[in-house]
Amino acid sequence: MNFEDSCKTSIGLAQNSSVISDEVFKKMLENCFAILTGKEEIHSIMGLCQSKPDVLKEFYAALLCVSAEFARRRSSTEDILRFLNTDCGLPLKKSNLFTEYFDKNKLALETSLLNITGALPHVTDVKWKIDYIVKSNTMDSSEGPIFRINLISEKFDTESQHKKLENIMFNCTSQELQDLVYKLKDAVRHCSSVTQRLL
Known part of the structure; x- marks a missing residue:
């Protein structure tokens, strides 16, 4: 430990x-x-x-x-x-x-x-795919890949007395994904520093 x-x-x-x-x-x-x-x-x-x-x-x-x-x-x-x-x-x-x-x-x-986070989900896994739009009727050239993200979260269901899995799905561009990853790393760093001060 x-x-x-x-x-x-x-x-x-x-x-x-x-x-x-x-x-x-x-x-x-x-x-x-x-x-x-x-x-x-x-x-x-x-x-x-x-x-x-x-x-x-x-x-x-x-x-x-x-x-x-x-x-x-x-x-x-x-x-x-x-x-x-x-x-x-x-x-x-x-x-x-x-x-x-x-x-x-x-x-x-x-x-x-x-359930400590209340309304916030407890993310346990992630699945993702990359789609690349070559051409569409609204634009002549693509703006890069589209990332399809599926965050799998779990919550304890008090009625059934079991963990329940939920999917949080969204699409984002390469820049939006980089912003998300940066913010997640920043959050992990802050949580680690708070934990180190407590322990």
């Missing part, structure tokens, strides 16, 4: 049971998975703070971050345990409790991540 060292250190705060007891850890897991699946927090974070609220908040932020990332990557239980035990140094009892909550909420987490 490629997480920043600061994130691993923040998760590692749960090693010390005098700072984050087993009971507090369990309540924070309940809150974490409630929030990530679109429900209300079960426990007040301020109510869980005994003497070090800043440490608890730092751990909670890292817990939310890694939980969402595990769901996004569809990480296996073995990968999660390896990360929590080896990279973060969590005791086996806490690591197993995390994977138990993660497995129980996995479908709801994936659903929440799929």
Whole structure:
């Protein structure tokens, strides 16, 4: 797992049971998975703070971050345990409790991540063709190839409880396609920089 060292250190705060007891850890897991699946927090974070609220908040932020990332990557239980035990140094009892909550909420987490954008589609694949218009009744010479793009997106359908594929089809010129590719690369770069700051 490629997480920043600061994130691993923040998760590692749960090693010390005098700072984050087993009971507090369990309540924070309940809150974490409630929030990530679109429900209300079960426990007040301020109510869980005994003497070090800043440490608890730092751990909670890292817990939310890694939980969402595990769901996004569809990480296996073995990968999660390896990360929590080896990279973060969590005791086996806490690591197993995390994977138990993660497995129980996995479908709801994936659903929440799929539908996080609301009206915006989650693009998973693309198909394309090139057409070249040699001559038409409206123009004597062509302006280059026409690209026929089909973006395949997926969304979780709450009625059928399954992922649903949708097609987004459009035509564009070579210049329009270059503009689209540039904007997509720019968006990916911005998302990467935001993710690096969070992890």
